[in-house]
Amino acid sequence: MEKPGYFGQWGGAYIPEVLYETFRELREVYAKAKADPAFWQEYVTLMGSYSCRPTPLTHAENLSRHFGGAQIFIKREDLNHTGAHKANNVMGQGLLVKRMGKTRVIAETGAGQHGVACATMAAKFGFACTIYMGEEDVHRQRPNVFWMEKLGATVVPVTTGSRTLKDAINEAFRDWVSNMDTTHYVMGTVCGPHPFPEMVAWFQSIIGQEARKQILAAHTKLPARVYACVGGGSNAMGIFQGFLGDPEVELIGVEAGGKGLDTGQHAARLASQDASPGVAQGYKTMFLQDSDGQMRDTHSVAAGLDYIGVSPLLTDLWEKGRVRFAAATDQEVMAALDLTIKKEGIIPALESTHAFVQAFKEAGELRGDQAIVINQSGRGDKDIFTIAHAFNDPSWKEFIRKKGEEYATR
Amino acid sequence: MQLAEQLRLARNKKEILLMTHLVLGYPSFAVNREVIQQMVANGVDVIELQIPFSEPMADGPMIIKANQDALANGTKVAECLAFAAEMAAQYDIPFLFMTYYNILFKYGVEEFLRKAKEIGIRGCIIPDLPPEEGEEYLRLAKKLDLAPIQIFAPTSTEERMRTLAGHGDGFIYCVARRGVTGSKTEFDASFDAYLARCRRATDLPLAVGFGISNQEDVRILTGKADLAVIGTATIKLVEEKGAEAVGSFIAGLRG
Ligand SMILES: Cc1ncc(COP(=O)(O)O)c(C=O)c1O
Numbered sequence: 001m002e003k004p005g006y007f008g009q010w011g012g013a014y015i016p017e018v019l020y021e022t023f024r025e026l027r028e029v030y031a032k033a034k035a036d037p038a039f040w041q042e043y044v045t046l047m048g049s050y051s052c053r054p055t056p057l058t059h060a061e062n063l064s065r066h067f068g069g070a071q072i073f074i075k076r077e078d079l080n081h082t083g084a085h086k087a088n089n090v091m092g093q094g095l096l097v098k099r100m101g102k103t104r105v106i107a108e109t110g111a112g113q114h115g116v117a118c119a120t121m122a123a124k125f126g127f128a129c130t131i132y133m134g135e136e137d138v139h140r141q142r143p144n145v146f147w148m149e150k151l152g153a154t155v156v157p158v159t160t161g162s163r164t165l166k167d168a169i170n171e172a173f174r175d176w177v178s179n180m181d182t183t184h185y186v187m188g189t190v191c192g193p194h195p196f197p198e199m200v201a202w203f204q205s206i207i208g209q210e211a212r213k214q215i216l217a218a219h220t221k222l223p224a225r226v227y228a229c230v231g232g233g234s235n236a237m238g239i240f241q242g243f244l245g246d247p248e249v250e251l252i253g254v255e256a257g258g259k260g261l262d263t264g265q266h267a268a269r270l271a272s273q274d275a276s277p278g279v280a281q282g283y284k285t286m287f288l289q290d291s292d293g294q295m296r297d298t299h300s301v302a303a304g305l306d307y308i309g310v311s312p313l314l315t316d317l318w319e320k321g322r323v324r325f326a327a328a329t330d331q332e333v334m335a336a337l338d339l340t341i342k343k344e345g346i347i348p349a350l351e352s353t354h355a356f357v358q359a360f361k362e363a364g365e366l367r368g369d370q371a372i373v374i375n376q377s378g379r380g381d382k383d384i385f386t387i388a389h390a391f392n393d394p395s396w397k398e399f400i401r402k403k404g405e406e407y408a409t410r
Numbered sequence: 411m412q413l414a415e416q417l418r419l420a421r422n423k424k425e426i427l428l429m430t431h432l433v434l435g436y437p438s439f440a441v442n443r444e445v446i447q448q449m450v451a452n453g454v455d456v457i458e459l460q461i462p463f464s465e466p467m468a469d470g471p472m473i474i475k476a477n478q479d480a481l482a483n484g485t486k487v488a489e490c491l492a493f494a495a496e497m498a499a500q501y502d503i504p505f506l507f508m509t510y511y512n513i514l515f516k517y518g519v520e521e522f523l524r525k526a527k528e529i530g531i532r533g534c535i536i537p538d539l540p541p542e543e544g545e546e547y548l549r550l551a552k553k554l555d556l557a558p559i560q561i562f563a564p565t566s567t568e569e570r571m572r573t574l575a576g577h578g579d580g581f582i583y584c585v586a587r588r589g590v591t592g593s594k595t596e597f598d599a600s601f602d603a604y605l606a607r608c609r610r611a612t613d614l615p616l617a618v619g620f621g622i623s624n625q626e627d628v629r630i631l632t633g634k635a636d637l638a639v640i641g642t643a644t645i646k647l648v649e650e651k652g653a654e655a656v657g658s659f660i661a662g663l664r665g
Binding site: 012013014015016017018019020021022160161166170173174177178179180276277278279280281282287289291292293294295 | 463464465466467468470471474475478481486487510511512513515516517537538539540542543560561562563564565566567570574585588589590
C-alpha cells in the first residue's frame, strides 16, 4: 500500500515539527468533511449561490470551423466569482476554516487570482486575511493588489529569493509557524505538504464532475482530448478528475514554455528535460533545480504558471503515462489569445491561454465528429495591464502615459 | 565516543554548553574560518554548519539573507563538504551539518551521510524531515553512527516528543518558541513548563535555540537546558562588527 499522502513516489509531508499538530488537525477536519455528504452539498450550494456554478461548457463553433477538425468546447471557469477556478478551492477551504474555528487566513499568490479569491472568501466569512505576493508579481499584477486591499486583506510584498510564487509560499509558511493557533494557510494549488494536494484536488474536482456531464449532454460522447494549463496543477487536476476513469479520453497538461524550452527561461517541469526529483516547499515532485538541489529561476508571461514545482498527483499521472505534457511559449500564447478574442468574443487569462495553444495545434488532427475540451481556468480582462503590455498596445500605452501625467500634476 | 555521551561528560565540567551556528559561504569561507577559530578559542562546545539552500523555509530574515548571499557568491555543496572536512580535522569539538532535506536528497542520502561520516561530522539537523519521511535517513544515520538530531517544538505533545526522541540521538534540539529563527524569545512560565515536558520525554541532552542572543538568555537557560544555541546573533555580529568581534562575544556569554 502507498504511504498516505503519496501518489506513486511523489508527495509526502516534509514539514517542520512545529506544524505537526496543525497538520494533524487539518487532516482530521478534512477527512471528516470528506466522509460527510452534507459537507459536499453545502459546498455545491454555496458555489451555486455565490459563484455561478455550474459554469457553462461553451461550444466554440467559430474556432472549430477555423481549425477544421474536432469540435472545440470550452469549460468556463472564468465565469466563477472573482474570475477563476481559484474560487472553488478557497470557498471549500473557507468552510473547513469555519469548522476548525480559526479566525484568520493567509495565502500565497502569483498572478493575484488566488489572493483575490482568498480575500473575497475572508470578507464573506469574516476572517482576517494576509496575502503574500512576490514583489515582482506585485508589480506585474497591480490591479489585483488593489482589489485585495479593498477587500480588507493585507498584502505583503515578498522580497526574498526570486520574489515570485515560490518565495511567497515560503513566507506564508513562516507566518503560519508563528500563528497556527488562529490561522489557516489556504494553499492555492495542488502542491505543498499532504493533505493539501489531495484536498485542493477534491474541491477542484467539481470542474470535472460538471464537465463530464456537460460534454455528454452537448456531444453525446466523451471528448477525445481534454486540455488544461498547469502551474501548480489545480485547474488541470480539477477537470482531469472527471475523465481519469475513461481511458479513451486523452489528458494533456500544458506548461509555460516561456521564451522557449531551449532557452532555459521557462517553467516547464514535465514537458522539458530540465527538471529532476526533489523535495521542497513540503513535498516531493519534479523541480526545476540545479545539480546541488538549489531551485532555479523560472520565467513565464503568466505569473500563475511561473513556478518551480508541480503537483505530485500530476507527476504521478505523467510517470504512469496517463497525462501527456506539452509547453506553450509566451509568443504562442499571445497569438492564441488574439485569435480566441476575435473568433469567440472570449478573453482567457494568460495562464489559461496556454491550454488553448496546444488544443489549437492538435484540433486539426481530429475528425469533425470528435470533441475536445479546453479548461478556461480564468478570465483575462482583469489582467488588462499585463495583457495590454504583452500585446505592446500603442493606444493603451498612450492612455497610461496621460494618466501618469494627470496624477503627477495634481 | 558517541555524541550524547561526549556532551554529558562535557556538561559535568560546565554548567551549560554553547552551540553556535553559521551559514557556510556567508559572507565567505575565509570569514567562516576566522569565526570558527574564534568560537573554538573562546570555548564553544558544538558548531552547527548550515549548508545554504535556496528555500530556507524554517529560517527568519537574517539567515534567509545569509543563505541567499552564500548562493549568490556561488557556494556549492562540494565546497561546503570540503570546508567542513578541514574544520573537523583542525578542531577537537563536534561539528554538525544543518540543512534542508533537498540538499541530501539531491546528493543521494546515503552518499551524503557516508561523506559526512568520512570527514568527521558527528550529526545532522534537518528541520524539514520529520521521522515519518526520514526512514532511510534515520536507518543510515544509525548504521553510520551519525546523530540524527530530532527537534521538539512548543506545539509538540509529550507523546509526540517521546516518539521523536525514540528516533533521535546526540541531543534534542528544543525550538524555544513558535515562528522562525531570529526574533526574540520570552522566557516565561509557559516556557518553563515546555522545558519540563521536554525533560520528561527524553534522557538525551537538551539544546535550546531560537532567539538566544546574550548573556542574560544563557543565564536563564543554565540549569534548565544542557546546551544554549546561538544562531542569528553571531551572524548579525559578524555583519555589523566583523569576525574579530566574535571571540569576546562568545567569551562573555557564560558570564
Ligand atoms: C487563471 C489561472 N489559471 C491557472 C493558474 C495556475 O494554477 P493551477 O495550475 O493550480 O491551476 C492560475 C494561478 O494563479 C490562474 O490564476
